[in-house]
Amino acid sequence: MVATKPVDFRKGAxxxxxxxxxxMLADPFSGxxxxxxxxxxxxxxxxxxxxxxxxxxxxxxxxGIFRWPRIxxxxxxxxxxxxxxxxxxxxxxxxxxxxxxxxxxSRIVVGSAAAK
Numbered sequence: 001m002v003a004t005k006p007v008d009f010r011k012g013a014x015x016x017x018x019x020x021x022x023x024m025l026a027d028p029f030s031g032x033x034x035x036x037x038x039x040x041x042x043x044x045x046x047x048x049x050x051x052x053x054x055x056x057x058x059x060x061x062x063x064g065i066f067r068w069p070r071i072x073x074x075x076x077x078x079x080x081x082x083x084x085x086x087x088x089x090x091x092x093x094x095x096x097x098x099x100x101x102x103x104x105x106s107r108i109v110v111g112s113a114a115a116k
Contacts, residue, residue, distance in 0.1 A: 001026065002035040002076045009038040009045065013056040016047045028054065033083065041065035044086070059087065 007019060016036055017028035028034065029049040036045045042065050046057040066086060078086065 001032055002078055003037070004076055006039045007036045009036075009043060011045075013047050013054045016045060016056070017054060020047070035078070035083070035086070037066065 001024060003019065003024060007016070011019070016034065019036070020026050020028040020034050024034070026032065026034070028047060031049055031051070033046055033048040036047075037043070038045075042061040044059050044066055046055075048055050048057075
């Protein structure tokens with residue numbers, strides 16, 4: 001389900017779950033994926049219950065914006081294919097962005113170094 005009205009992006013998983021309950025009148029622990037947008041159209045957050053905990057996914061496009069429905073308020077439902085297109089940055093006319101930047105090499109650190 002997509003909340004078509006922008007939300008305060010300072011909210012975390014619990015705050016967004018409260019919006020699902022109060023504004024969308026839905027159950028955030030049902031397993032449904034709930035999609036939220038910021039005022040800036042280059043950011044989205046998703047929350048969903050995976051059976052063990054509430055998961056939060058956030059994405060900010062490096063270039064471009066997410067294409068949203070023209071609905072002013074309310075909720076809309078997306079198919080798995082439509083959600084995938086949204087997350088990939090669909091241009092809204094059915095075409096997809098062709099140029100993709102390569103991710104920068106990163107280092108993953110697990111735990112901490114032992115104190116001397």
